Amino acid sequence: MPTEPVSIQTASGHTLAGSLEMPTGLVRGAALFAHCFTCTKNSRAAVEVARALAREGIACLRFDFTGLGDSEGDFGKAGFVTDVADIAHAANYLYQRFGTAILMVGHSLGGAAVLAAADQLETDTVAAIATIGAPSDVPHVLSNIDGDLDAIRETGEGQVKIGGREFSLGKDFIERTSAVDLLEEVGRLRKPLLILHSPTDEVVGVDHASTLFAAAKHPKSFVSLAGADHLLLDDADAHFAAMMIASWAQRYLPLKEDWPLPAEGVVVKSGHGKFGTEVHSARHRFIVDEPRDYGGDDTGPTPYDLLNASLGACTSMTLKMYADRVGFPLESVTVHVTHERDYHADCENCEKGVRIQALHRKIELHGDLDQSEVAELLEIADKCPVHRTLEGKLEILTERIS
Template sequence: MPTEQITIATTRGYDLAGALEMPTGLVRGAAVFAHCFTCTKQSKAAVEVTRALARQGIATLRFDFTGLGGSGGDFGRAGFASDIEDLVASADHLCTRFGGPILMIGHSLGGAAVLAAADMIGHDRIAGVATIGAPSDVPHVLGNINGDLAAIERDGQGKVTIGGRAFHLSREFLDKTRAIDLPEVVGRLRLPILIAHSPTDQIVGIENASALYEAARHPKSFISLGEADHLLTRADDAHFIADIIAAWGARYLPMKADWPHPENGVVVCTGHGKFGTEVHTPSHRFVADEPRGHGGDDTGPTPYDLLNAALGTCTAMTMKMYADRKGLPFEGARVAVTHERDHGRDCDHCEEDDAKVQALHREITLLGDGLTAEQRDRLIEIADKCPVHRTLEGSLHIHTTRSE
């Protein structure tokens, strides 16, 4: 997916660094993703979830909280309240650009932050909230800090390590982190909520998910992450929850009524990135693109893939229809189609010797042992009679008009 590097202004005089994952095609809505404690927008969960949502047509922002990654400010003085302020600023940015309502998704402490921020932002601008491994007891996160917290409270600040990294924390950080009753906040929300958690999470126990789920109102959903660890370090776990959240989120950001759905034919709309387009048929939509090696984002089949597929699918359908009508013991076919741009030199039916003729090469494998040799030959003959084959080899004209 195309990725935009953006900055988000805060009311505290510094900017947050963000990466906005854009759909290749049209935008159906927007979402913001909050990363885990001391992580950054480049964490595996942040990248996987935001890109999965973009594939569903949802522009999704991941950003660095105050003092982390590329964002300004002092992490040691920020605390949980600052995380909420960062999310409010990010949600404002998305609502201004794309309109609301938006989805809010958070991982670990970021999950707690999106729940608290949704309560502040307002239900009219939030379509739903999803959490991954979120704590119900926000001060629980202080247990992951290696350092003398009592000394910080006494002296006002001190050095600590979190996840092997050194930080300076202030008394203000501790106070802001402790001053939240998350289950009480969740109980006030009147929003769709998805809670995902691993029963084997060794950092934030599964009882946290139970407390959040019990406090939440319907519509609420729970997804078990099986044997996943807290940080979703296994690619399969990150892919799984990313696709689940994308499918869940699409329910609350429905297709826009003004998107093109032709009565016949297709409508192709330019999208984001260099080559991305979105194809609409009367009942389907999908993305076409170019490979990365050709400057695209590789988010969908290429135009020539679609051309090859048109011939291949029509061939398979035509043979199946004939076999069913004749009662043949046909168990299916595998049709491989490739495109050759310059077929002139070995073309044996060109009018001019130097003509540049293109060709489609089709290889058909008939499946099943019950067909006789005669039946196989007849099915190959039928393949040449498929409608797309006839169109491509017929006298085809393309007429272009401009619509005002």
């Protein structure tokens, strides 16, 4: 999927660095991801969730909080209040760019921050909220800081370690973090909320999820990340959380009215990236792309894949339908189709200058069939509608729609 670098100006004058994961096809909505305490936009959870949402048509911005990663500013003097302000800036950027209410996702302290930010943003800006391993009381994060916080309160600044990394922390950071009453803010929310939490989380216990869930109003949902650690370091855990959020979010980010949903045939519309394309039928949609070695993002089948699939699928359906009608013991069909661009390119009897292409089809018939039944089915395969279309007189009529 295409990844776009994004810079967001804050009210304090510094810049936040972000990566916007764009869908290969059309954009159905937008989301932001707020990373965990002292993490960055490149954490495993941030990347997995953002790209899973993009695969579902939701553009997702993952960004670095003030003073972390590639963002400007002083982390040690920022604190939770600044994190909330950063989220508000990111949310407003997405709302202005895409013109629709956004999904807000936060991991660990980032989860608490999106809850607090959602309470402060305009009602129309937020569509829904999802948290992963979020604490129910923000001061809880101070327990993960290795340092003399009382000394910092007295002197105004001091060195600490967080997650094994050294930071210079200011008095304001501690005081602002200690003063937050998150549950009061959660109680005022009137937005759909999904809480994901591991019962074996040793950094933020699962009781925090219970407290948040009790404080929130409906609609609210809970997903257990059983066996996962707090940072979702296992790829399978991060992927599971990402897919749960992406699936849940579709309920609150419905398809736009201007998306092409034809009554018949298909509509194909270019999306993002170099070759990203989206195909819509009356009931289905899917992505078409090119491989990376062709300059694409490899997020869907190629046009020739679909051509091969059309012949293969029609062949399989036709054989199953015929076998059922005449009572042949056909259990299943496997069809292999490949495309050859220069079939008989050197043919002496071929018309000069005419390029002949071919589709090679190999059919496996599974079941207790005798030789006469096999021969009859192979003859029927040549009569499938797509086969006849491809071998018949086919004209493609093109007109421009203004």
